[in-house]
Amino acid sequence: MTEITDIIKATTQIDPVTGSLNTPIHLSSTFNQVSFDDFGEFDYARSGNPTRNAVEATMARLEHGNFGYLFSTGMATISSVLLTFSQGDHLIVTKHVYGGTFRVFEDVLNRFGITHTFVDCTDLENITKAIQPNTKAIYIESPSNPILAVTDIAGVVAIAKEHQLVTIADNTFMSPYLQKPLDLGIDIVVHSATKWLAGHSDILAGAVVTNDQALAAQIYFVQNAVGATLGVTDSWLLQRGLKTLAIRMERHTASAQQMAAWLEQQSVVLRVNYPGLVSSPFFEIQQRQAKNGGAVLSF
Ligand SMILES: *Cc1c(COP(=O)(O)O)cnc(C)c1O
Numbered sequence: 001m002t003e004i005t006d007i008i009k010a011t012t013q014i015d016p017v018t019g020s021l022n023t024p025i026h027l028s029s030t031f032n033q034v035s036f037d038d039f040g041e042f043d044y045a046r047s048g049n050p051t052r053n054a055v056e057a058t059m060a061r062l063e064h065g066n067f068g069y070l071f072s073t074g075m076a077t078i079s080s081v082l083l084t085f086s087q088g089d090h091l092i093v094t095k096h097v098y099g100g101t102f103r104v105f106e107d108v109l110n111r112f113g114i115t116h117t118f119v120d121c122t123d124l125e126n127i128t129k130a131i132q133p134n135t136k137a138i139y140i141e142s143p144s145n146p147i148l149a150v151t152d153i154a155g156v157v158a159i160a161k162e163h164q165l166v167t168i169a170d171n172t173f174m175s176p177y178l179q180k181p182l183d184l185g186i187d188i189v190v191h192s193a194t195k196w197l198a199g200h201s202d203i204l205a206g207a208v209v210t211n212d213q214a215l216a217a218q219i220y221f222v223q224n225a226v227g228a229t230l231g232v233t234d235s236w237l238l239q240r241g242l243k244t245l246a247i248r249m250e251r252h253t254a255s256a257q258q259m260a261a262w263l264e265q266q267s268v269v270l271r272v273n274y275p276g277l278v279s280s281p282f283f284e285i286q287q288r289q290a291k292n293g294g295a296v297l298s299f
Helices: 003-010 050-062 074-082 099-112 124-130 153-162 213-226 232-242 245-265 283-289
Strands: 067-071 090-094 115-119 135-141 166-170 188-192 206-210
Touching (some): 003 050, 003 245, 050 067, 074 099, 074 188, 074 213, 099 115, 115 124, 153 166
Parallel strands (some): 090 115, 090 135, 135 166, 166 188
Antiparallel strands (some): 067 206, 188 206
């Protein structure tokens, strides 16, 4: 099956009750309980809603994972994943991390005793050097927002396995159409679904996918306990946006490639950051782990 066909199949989940091709929007906070002891699959929508669950399954399938969870924003997603860690835990974080993620590490988690070291993950040796006895995870973002620094994902996974660390990758700039971190051995993929996934500048959303049942249980616990879930209408809009992910990414990346090549020729431009350019220091590693250079560039 081609990837485009798979995306169409993943986003078309036939409703078992009515046969509708699109997932109904279940605007219900609460669900009938069959009996005092039997709540059925759904009871309260923070814990689970059929619309949200359907799109969570879509996200899991697109990222080649078994468990998907949707949150109200990308930052709600990332913060909820980081809340699975505890006081005293230490994380190694790419210094090229998104500004909002930087702020959560620096100004929120620090106050609760979850510490971090920012390192330049484009050189894997820096990661090994930063490992402490209480290090629990490595957090990367590749390519990074906004300077498009690329991290060797399989290389990070190898270091993490050797030291029994959890790996978390922000895949926002690629989308699963261009890069699948779980296939490269990453434990947890996070997304700002606000960007390529929803694709129409209309909603804020976030997604996390994992293959690890124990990690999935921890993430679901925080999703239900803290409650930063994605609303059902926005879940539906995300599903609708995802239907055209492949065709949009093809066009976005073709445009970015063309613009990067043009900018590189301009004498007033000092530097173009785009891992799809042969002249980029990240070209080779990007070719190895992703379909192309992606759809964002900076200069
Ligand atoms: C936008 C973005 C986020 C945050 O997502 P929101 O949906 O804005 O909360 C996280 N990571 C990256 C790489 C982003 O570009």
